[in-house]
Amino acid sequence: MWSEADKTGAEPGDRRSMAVLVDEALGYVFSAALRAVAAVGVADKLAGGPRTVAELAAQTGVHEGSLHRVLRLVATRGVVEELDDGRFRLTELGQALRSDVPLSARPAVLMLTDHTLWLPSGEMERCLREGGSVFGGIFGMPFFDYVAQDEQTATAFHDGMASFSDAENRPIAAAYDFPELGVVVDVGGGQGGFLLEVLRRRPRLDGVLFDEAHAVAGHRLAADEVKGRWQAVAGDFFAEVPRGDVYLLKRILHDWDDEQCVTILRNCRRAMAPGGRILVVDAVVPRGNAPHQAKTLDLLLMSALVGKERTEADFARLFAAAGLRLSRTIPTDTMLSIAEAEPEP
Ligand SMILES: C[S@@+](CC[C@H](N)C(=O)[O-])C[C@H]1O[C@@H](n2cnc3c(N)ncnc32)[C@H](O)[C@@H]1O
Structure with a gap:
């Protein structure tokens, strides 16, 4: 047989x-x-x-x-x-x-499968052999420069990001006890969906949406319930950020390398009023082999951008390098956590 x-x-x-x-x-x-x-x-x-x-x-x-x-x-x-x-x-x-x-996934599907992410992930073997992003080799410039230079690409990216974020903004805003008064600055806040949720929860809080001009141009802060309580400011978070009490960095640090993250964090620390806080809203990569969306997104960040998804220890290290300390990490009902940083005394 x-x-x-x-x-x-x-x-x-x-x-x-x-x-x-x-x-x-x-x-x-x-x-x-x-x-x-x-x-x-x-x-x-x-x-x-x-x-x-x-x-x-x-x-x-x-x-x-x-x-x-x-x-x-x-x-x-x-x-x-x-x-x-x-x-x-x-x-x-x-x-x-x-x-x-209301929660259409269409813009997110189009953004996540756009050629700006699709082509670099197809070149992942080069990331392994050479280390780092392959975006510049394909598109001739860094990711966010490419997004900024073409209106259609910028719109597809920001609409996609906003759709991606729409489902998570409310549970994340609910997970943190925001102060009643003061100014919240959403650094790299895109179209402002997260800031809108925060302002809705705290009727006496003011907000600043801070991002590149092509992002803030498409802001969604025109709702009556937040009328007169926000400003949209265009700028570069590597140069300086507006003054405020609470800084939101949602899905920002994961786009950048450690040195660039420290620059952004230092700029927030410098502009922050006494008693202020920085809330880094990002995935905290768990240990072990279980599937987690952050492990997939991490490879897009590796191939197309220069960033990465981080562990809690990684955030603590970044904060320390920027003169801050990790005061607590708050899980949310989404894949993202809130790593709260306060200035070192
Ligand atoms: C991954 S998106 C996150 C958007 C938003 N925080 C969210 O969670 O949906 C990164 C944002 O950073 C902005 N950005 C990139 N480089 C920037 C810079 N140098 N200064 C200010 N904003 C920047 C982009 O325009 C984009 O809106």
């Missing part, structure tokens, strides 16, 4: 491993299909109910045969569902791809 190994030269377990690794290697094709579906706006066309592929192709102006093949793959992970009559419908998960729902 021939054993499995005799016939093929491989144990059955090896073939299973082979199949698993081949599936893993093909994972990027799903991301590409999800991007394609998001980009042409299929979910919006399915909002009113199931449609045939011919109808969807006509409404989105794309190739019918190709759309069917893309939808067939996207259906395997429950974003859409193919019905027995051949029409496709949007699942509950897929509703989040619509552009008109």
Whole structure:
């Protein structure tokens, strides 16, 4: 009797491993299909109910045969569902791809699969061999310079960031006991979604949204409930930041190397009123092998930017180098934690 190994030269377990690794290697094709579906706006066309592929192709102006093949793959992970009559419908998960729902994931999907992140992650082997970011080699300049030089790229980035952040802003704002009075400065605050949540919770607090001009131009602080309590200031956090009592650095330090982080932190410390605080809102990478989104985002930060996701000990070291001390780390109901820093006496 021939054993499995005799016939093929491989144990059955090896073939299973082979199949698993081949599936893993093909994972990027799903991301590409999800991007394609998001980009042409299929979910919006399915909002009113199931449609045939011919109808969807006509409404989105794309190739019918190709759309069917893309939808067939996207259906395997429950974003859409193919019905027995051949029409496709949007699942509950897929509703989040619509552009008109409150927590739309569409801008985030488009930002995370944009060529500015996609191409560098495809060159990850070069990051391993040479160390550091490959963005400059591909695009000829650093990430944020590239974002700033083209209005369409800037809009896609800031809309994507805002969509990415929308789901986390409220639980993070709820996790910290903000003072009743004073000025909160959201450093690199993008379109101001997080600052808006903080100001909503504290009706006597004032806020400053501080970011590059192309980001603050698209601010979302025009809500009546915060009227007269905020300013939008364009500037460079490597040069100086506005005066305030509480500094928010949400998803900022992870974009930069240690030396650059210390410069940003020192600038906040210098501008801070006595008794002030800095709240670094970033992932704190856990030890061990369990999956964590920060471990994936970390590789985008490695290949496209010059930053990284950090551990609690990393934050404590950065703070010490900037004349600050880590007073506490507060978990939130999101993947991010709040590392609170206060000036060393
Ligand atoms: C990853 S985004 C985070 C945005 C926002 N805090 C959030 O959590 O959604 C980084 C932000 O830093 C801003 N930024 C990058 N370089 C900057 C600089 N030199 N000065 C001020 N803002 C900068 C970007 O425009 C962007 O809005």
